[in-house]
Every structure is written in structure tokens, then in C-alpha cells.
Amino acid sequence: MKIAFVGDVVGKPGRLAVRSLLPKLITDSNEFDAIIINGENSSGFRGITHRIFKEFIRVGATVVTTGNHVWAQRDVFNFIDNEPRIVRPANYPDGVPGRGFTVVTLNDGRKLGVINLAGQLFMPSFDNPFQALDRILPQVVSETDSIIVDFHAEATSEKIAMGWYADGRVSAVVGTHTHVQTADERVLPKGTAYITDVGMTGPHDSVLGIQTHLVLENFSTMLPSRFQAAEDDIKLCGVTVQINNKTGKAESIDRFQLSLSQDFPASDRS
Ligand SMILES: [Fe+2]
Ligand SMILES: [Fe+2]
Numbered sequence: 527m528k529i530a531f532v533g534d535v536v537g538k539p540g541r542l543a544v545r546s547l548l549p550k551l552i553t554d555s556n557e558f559d560a561i562i563i564n565g566e567n568s569s570g571f572r573g574i575t576h577r578i579f580k581e582f583i584r585v586g587a588t589v590v591t592t593g594n595h596v597w598a599q600r601d602v603f604n605f606i607d608n609e610p611r612i613v614r615p616a617n618y619p620d621g622v623p624g625r626g627f628t629v630v631t632l633n634d635g636r637k638l639g640v641i642n643l644a645g646q647l648f649m650p651s652f653d654n655p656f657q658a659l660d661r662i663l664p665q666v667v668s669e670t671d672s673i674i675v676d677f678h679a680e681a682t683s684e685k686i687a688m689g690w691y692a693d694g695r696v697s698a699v700v701g702t703h704t705h706v707q708t709a710d711e712r713v714l715p716k717g718t719a720y721i722t723d724v725g726m727t728g729p730h731d732s733v734l735g736i737q738t739h740l741v742l743e744n745f746s747t748m749l750p751s752r753f754q755a756a757e758d759d760i761k762l763c764g765v766t767v768q769i770n771n772k773t774g775k776a777e778s779i780d781r782f783q784l785s786l787s788q789d790f791p792a793s794d795r796s
Contacts, residue, residue, distance in 0.1 A: 594615070602624075642675075682722050699720050704723045732759075
């Protein structure tokens with residue numbers, strides 16, 4: 527089973543990258559059984575709407591994952607309970623809307639489990655993600671051995687620790703949230719593919735997708751400023767993971783970064 531995981535999509539530029547570059551990633555020699563997109567920053571630069579979620583599904587997403595910004599657009603409360611293909615961190619307190627994991631049936635009948643977890647370090651107060659994984663896994667494993675964990679976290683230590691914790695128990699632990707792709711992808715000894723962060727899909731001529739001058743103003747004066755998504759140097763970032771069909775173990779993990787060409791008409795950037 528071959529999976530593509532696309533990192534945090536930021537605003538209109540990120541959505542443009544998904545629309546324009548995802549088809550380039552999907553070629554005759556590079557077909558995917560499932561595509562997972564982290565959409566926590568896809569509306570403006572925070573949150574997701576139903577329209578955007580449906581757009582991701584239309585362009586090929588199998589499951590959309592989120593993170594700490596999942597609740598930023600109120601529209602999310604209108605659909606998150608009814609759409610089995612969107613997940614939010616499983617370690618939110620009990621009773622919040624949505625689901626922390628999902629098992630989807632792919633076109634050929636095989637099943638894929640997707641679990642979303644958030645870190646505790648330098649993040650809002652989530653419950654313990656390691657214990658959350660222990661609670662969830664038996665439910666997912668009863669349906670499939672092919673399991674992807676989106677670990678949405680800030681600290682590299684916590685993310686690497688999660689990779690080792692899950693090694694041999696899931697197919698892949700892929701990090702999101704920092705918006706900076708790391709060069710540490712590997713398959714861990716017991717067969718779990720791991721990367722600390724898959725990187726951002728959006729404008730890289732920016733500070734994590736936000737217009738640079740607004741962030742500099744904020745850091746240098748400490749006065750609040752209205753952040754807006756940047757526009758230039760748009761890239762689609764993520765990883766592909768090959769999973770063994772019989773064992774659910776990962777065989778390989780590879781990073782990708784695709785750039786939108788400079789001459790892409792600005793009028794299409796909406
Ligand atoms: Fe993000
Ligand atoms: Fe985040």
C-alpha cells in the first residue's frame with residue numbers, strides 16, 4: 527500500500543498548491559492507495575471549513591487530519607461529527623466534537639487506519655498522547671494493520687519519542703505542526719516509518735506561512751498584529767510511505783517538496 531501524506535496546508539496559497547501540484551505528484555508510476563492531508567491551517571491560516579474539506583476530498587484526499595487549530599473556524603462544528611474522513615487530535619478531553627481516529631475502506635477493499643494525536647510540550651493542554659495511543663490502538667488493530675499516526679507536536683524530543691514508542695505497532699508516525707520539513711525520515715527497527723515533520727504546504731517566503739513583515743513587527747514590538755498568509759514561493763511538502771500489504775510494516779519513507787512555478791498566473795491564486 528502506497529500512501530502520500532501532505533503537510534499543513536496554509537490558506538489559499540496552500541490550497542492552490544494542493545490543486546496544482548497534487549496531480550503532478552500522482553503520476554502513472556506514482557499512484558497512491560490513499561492520500562492524507564493535514565488541513566488545520568487551510569482556512570486563512572487557521573482552521574478548516576466544510577467547503578475546504580470537501581475540496582480536499584474532491585482532489586483526492588482519503589482522510590484530512592488537523593491539530594491545535596482545528597476549532598478556529600466555527601464552521602467546523604457544523605460538519606466534523608458527520609464526516610468520518612476528518613480527524614482531530616484524539617487526546618482532546620472526552621466529549622469534544624469529532625473523532626480522534628478513523629478506519630477507511632480503500633477502493634480495493636483494504637482498510638487504512640488514521641490516528642491524529644497532539645503533543646503536550648509548548649502546546650495547549652492536551653491529554654497524554656502516549657496513553658491515548660495505547661487506548662486507541664486495539665480498536666484500530668482489530669480492523670487493519672495499516673495505520674498512520676499524524677503526531678501534531680512542537681518539540682522534536684516528544685516527536686522522536688513517539689516514533690520509538692509506536693515502533694512496530696503502527697505503519698508510520700509522521701510529524702506535523704512546525705511547518706518545517708526535517709531530514710530525519712527513516713524506517714525504525716521494528717518497521718515503523720518516521721519523520722519529525724513533513725513540512726508545510728503553502729508560501730515558504732514567509733514565517734511558517736505568515737507574511738514576514740507582520741511577524742517581524744510582532745516579535746520586535748511585542749504588539750499584537752493581524753496575521754495574514756503570505757503568497758510567494760509556494761510548495762507542496764510531505765512524504766510518501768510504502769507499506770507491506772501482509773505485515774502492515776513500512777518498507778520505505780521518502781520526502782517530497784514540489785514548487786509551484788513562478789509563472790503560474792496570479793489570477794489563478796484564489
Ligand atoms: Fe500547522
Ligand atoms: Fe498546529
